[in-house]
Amino acid sequence: MTIKVAALQMCSGMDPEKNAATMVKLARQAAADGATYVQTPEMTGALMRDRDALRAMLRDEDTDLIAATAADLAKELNIHVHVGSTAIARPDGKIANRGFVFGPNGKRICTYDKIHMFDVDLDNGESWRESAAYEPGKDARVVDLPFGKLGFAICYDVRFPSLFRTEAMAGAEILTVPAAFTRQTGEAHWHVLLRARAIENGAFVIAAAQAGLHEDGRETYGHSLIIDPWGRVLAEGAGEGEAVVMAEIDLDVVKASRAKIPNLKNGRDFNLDILPALAKGGMTV
Template sequence: MVFKAAAIQMCSGVDPARNVESMTRLVRDAAARGAIYVQTPEMTGAVQKDRPGLMAVLRDEESDLVVKAAADLARELGIHLHIGSTAIKLDDGRIANRAFLFGPKGEKITSYDKIHMFDVDLDNGESWRESAVYRPGEWAVVADLPFGKLGFGICYDVRFPHLFRAEAMAGAEILTTPAAFTKQTGEAHWEILLRARAIENGAFVISAAQAGVHEDGRETFGHSMIVGPWGKILAAAGGTGEAVVIAEIDIQAVKACRAKVPNLKNGREFSLEAAPVLAKGGVTV
């Protein structure tokens, strides 16, 4: 099957209602251009580094503004709408960084909570401790859709290839990594990581991103991208501002690529054994 997929690039602020307005406008644009699968970035609902400020605007899944708007949009436009993620308030006082996939009848097909937490001190002085605020997910997800099988990831997950390998081994033909990559790490690694995940799994990779200087002062890398299973960039946005990135996805290309390089079939189980330590003179110790 051949279909059009879109990655929506945003620069979300601290107000979920305004972000929903931007999301709605961009999703409508993508659908008008023929996209039947549309993906938004990580933290579509709010980019807010101030924890009290974020907690003040959070809602649970049942009342979340992004969730409600996305279900309505998917139904109205007759598309599959993938909210890359939005922050969802949990009963234990923490937050889920949660992706949602809605079908063309407005139904929630599945959700996915970001598994890997970005806890790091960067060279430029920025410090991130996602695990202090967010509850990590525990389940990988693959959704069987009319146009192909879709595997889920969010942002930092892209640095953990075993997640996407597990999804590809479960049949995923399209891998997703919506993100809010920092400018510093994005400049160094974003394109390389996306192309690597596509090549090593013989899969399409679709990555909608946050882009530019946000209302809370952080700066994200942008460059929303769709990559083919041979590692070719099919479509990409720039590093700032809103964008709608669209490419044609031919699922048969996945089968062809995996036939040429059958590494998913050729992989073998193995054990890791530490080599003996040799002292001076070649004596094993």
């Protein structure tokens, strides 16, 4: 089955209404060009360092502006709209970094909460403690859509191959990685990580990215990507600025790639032996 998909590249600011308007504009452009599935980046609703200000604007998933706008868009355009993620107030008072998928009828099909938290100190002095504000998700997820089976990840999740392998083993044919990758880490790892996840799982990868200098001062890498199961980049965005990154994907390519390299079938359980350090001149088995 062949479909047109789109990764909507954004540079979200601190005003959810402006970001929602950008999402609408880009989604309509993508649909006009034939896309039946569109994906937005991580933190579509707002990129904001000030956590108190972020908490003040938070809504639950039933009243969130980005989720409601995406639902209306999906119905208006008769497409699947995947909000890569936005900040959502949880009933327990914590925050979820949550993605949504809405169907052509405007109904919410599923959600996914980012599992792995970006807690790092970078060489350039940047320090991030995502776990200080967000509650990590606990559930990997695969959803069977009319055009194929979709697996979910968000940004930092890309560094944990077992998540993608679990989803691929459950039948995922398209792996999604909406992101707000920092420029420093993006320049070093973005392309190679995403291509690796596609190759090792014989799956398409769609990764809508935040791109450029944001209102809160952070800088994201951009380069939204659509990659085929052989690791070939089918479409790519620039390093900054809004864009609609589109490609035609054929799900039969997944079957063909997994037949050529059947590593999902060839995996085996194994034991790990940790051997003691050898004495000088010693031997081991």
